[in-house]
Amino acid sequence: MRLRRSTGRTTDPAHPVHPVDRVPPAGRLAVYGMQHVLAFYAGAVVVPILLANAIGLDERQLIHLINADLFTCGIASILQSVGIGRIGVRLPLLQGVTFTAVSPMIAIGLAAGGGTAGLTTIYGAVIVAGLVTFLAAPYVARLLRFFPPVVTGTVITVIGLALLPVAATDAVGGANAPDPGNPLYLGLALGTLAVIVLIQRLFRGFLATVAVLAGLVLGTLAAVPFGLVDLSAVGESDWVGVTTPFHFGWPQFSIAAILSMIVVMMITAVETTGDVIATGEIVDKKVGPDDVARALRADGAATTLGGVLNSFPYTCFAENVGLVRLTRVSSRWVVAAAGGFMILIGLVPKAGALVAAVPHPVLGGAALAMFATVAVVGIQTLSRVDFRDHRNVVVVGSGLGVALFVTVQPDVAQALPQWAGIVLGSGITAGSVVAIGLNLLFFHTGRRRGAAPATAGGDTVTFDRLAAADAGEFAAVLGRLFEGPTAVPGRVHARGPFTDATALRAAVQDELFAAPPEEQRALMGHYPDLGGLVGTGSAAPASARDGGTATTGAGAAALRDRAGLALLDGDDRAELARLAAAYRERFGFPLIVCLRDAGDRGALLATARRRLTHPPAQEHAAALVAVATVAGHRFDDLVSG
Known part of the structure; x- marks a missing residue:
């Protein structure tokens, strides 16, 4: 049984259509879809440009990479939003090449000779790596409890910080011809960055979402008088072109490179999960492990397809999750329309050539803004971590330290065997492996030290500590929300x-609402009449049951509930006892009222009389x-952060 108000409306009220599944009129569908493309476009083409510059590809090869990327992005977005069988989460999620893969792919490419x-x-x-992700999706969805905010925050911060040197290299002219002392390069890079910042400061809504695209356009126009924009490739390119499988030759398989890319995809799985959960909350649609597994299957399928069609690993694009929140347009068919537009653009080589003409300093200025923003998202995630627990300090500090060490001194990978050099030769993968490994070591193996147990009776629990708890501790903590035993905490943990x-x-x-009715009824049977948290149930602290003076944690929660009984004098208590006995006799379970929200004594007794007249199902x-209201209050008292 689930009591959630549906936001869907249709001419048939018996079969409402959720807003996610509605198809807007054709005109709006096209406009909204193009808006997603515009918000996505700049980020979509950055990865092939950065990779091509780093491993020494020429301009024509770069044009093909851009077109292949856009073409495959469109297919991947339709697969994720529309879905096929158990592939695709069927939410308004647009797919793009993950920035996590940039540094590892550069390391792999250079190790293989460029x-x-x-x-x-x-x-x-x-x-x-795509095939492994596809096959492992349901298992990975169950393992994601090993990626609490202390890990995901570190990984996301590492991604942003490790990519900033790549942006800085472009800002000074690119890896092939860097000139840090050139004032023109510096002016274009900082000018592009300034345009992006000013647009985000002065405008709201749609214009703010295309600030990066606007910065690239205006920066490129400013570079034209200085001869830095070469459009000859645009004129030489065809209007129509189709990317063919294995255009650059048959794939070569290196164990070290494969292991490195699998690590990337596991990190990407954490990103995808966060985006799926965030989107589910935005569009008011429940997301569970099966949904996460379908999203990860789509990631894996799109990534394998990307390797065949000359593109790269795919994940849900966070920029477009923000656009869904901003516009409140939650239809997944809008993202499918955006995917259709990207397929069309990917079939036009001239479009790729135009993007390839963006000067390095302009691209570097825009990349500085984008990659720094990624680092900020990681810092936001880390703000939920309890740094009073020294173990979290070690996890974050070591992960960031190793990542920046490898990023600043990439040649350190030469001190390792070749397979380890590729896996750990990227700051992103090195820092991520350290953070994941230390989290497992400190929070999931052996005897835990350095922090009070998450189940310490009467104490509040930080969200981060609860997120890192194993299944037993997790269930013990959340079990304190209820008056009797229930399987709800275990299902929540899963x-x-x-x-x-x-x-x-x-x-x-x-x-709680989705539990079988017989399970719900059994749980309700453990509650005292009008007891909330203050009766004789096992979850109520002894201090509260006995009229003690506990003032913190669960004890304080129980006393706040019990305070409602002070509203009743002797006659009222007798009347309440009579109503409660009649209620239990009629319905077979106790009369349960959350005393914190009960109001004055007249309202409390009126509620009891009214409910006695209700039908059993009601x-x-x-x-x-x-029960849910009491549990919600107690959760707020018990869990901090």
Whole structure:
């Protein structure tokens, strides 16, 4: 049983259509779809440009990479939003090449000799990693509890920081011809960055979402008088062209490169999960492990397809998740339309040639803004971490330290065997491996030290500590929300990880309402009449049951509930006892009311009299709502952060 108001409306009220599944009119569908393309376009083409510059590809090869990227992005977005069988989450999520893969792909390409030889080795790793992701999707969805905010925040911060040197290299002229002392390069890079910042400061809504694209356009126009924009390739390119499988040659398979790319895809799985959960919250649609598994299958399928069609690893694009929140247009068919537009653009080589003409300093200025923003997202995630627990300090500090060490001194990889050099030769993969490994070491193996147990009775629990708890501790903590034993905490744990305490609280409510009716009724039987948290149930602290003076944690929560009984004098208590006895006799379970929300004594007694007249099905629902309300209050008292 699930009591959630549906936002869907249709001419048939018996079969409402969720806003995610509605198809807007053709005109709006086209406009909204193109808006997603514009918000996505700049980020979509940055990865092939950065990779081509780093491994020494020429302009024509870069044009083909851009077109292949856009073409495959369109297919991947349709696969994720529309879905085929158990592939695709069917939410308004647009797919793009993950920035996480940039540094590892550059390392793989250079280790293989650069140029097309490096590219074919990259594609071999991408194909295998995509297949592994596809097959492992349901298992990875269950393992995501090993990626709490302390890990995901570190990984996202590392991604942003490790990519900033790549942006800085472009800002000074590119890897092939760097000139840090050139004032023109500096002016174009900082000018592009300034345009992006000013647009975001002065405008709101759609214009703010295309600030990066506007910065690239205006920066390129400013570079024209200085002869830095070469459009000859645009005139020489065809109007129509189709990317063919294995255009650059048959893929080459290197064990070290494959392992490195699998690590990238596992990190990408964490990003995808966060985007799926965030989008589900935005569009008011429940997201569970099966949804995450379908999203990861789509990532894996799109990544394998990318390796075949001369593109790269794919994930849900966070920029477009923000656009869904901003516009409140939640139809997944809008993203499918955007995918159709990208396929069309990918079939026009002139479009790719135009993008390839963007000068390096302009691209570097825009990349500085984008990559720094990624680092800020990681810092936001880390703000939910309890740094009073020294273990979290070690995880974050070591992950960032190793990542920046490898990023600043990339030649250190030469001190390692070749296979390890490729896996750990990228700051992103090195820092991520360290953060994931230390989190497993400190929070999931052996005897835990350095912090009080998450189940310490009467204490509040930080969200981060609860997120890192194993299944037993997790269930013990959330079990304190209820008056009797229930399987709800275990099912909530299986749905994790959660982005924050709000998402976890919502999951508790969802699982409570989704439980079988007989399980709900058994749980309600453990509640004292009008007891909330202050009766004789096992979850109530002794201090509260006995009228003690506990003032913190669960004890304080129980006393706040019990305070409602002070509203009743002797006659009222006798009347309440009579009503409660009649209620239990009629319905077979106790009269449950959340005393914190009960109001004055007249309202409390009126509620009891009114509910005694309800039909059994209605009272089952009312009692369950009371249980959920009490649990919600107690969650707020128990879980911090």
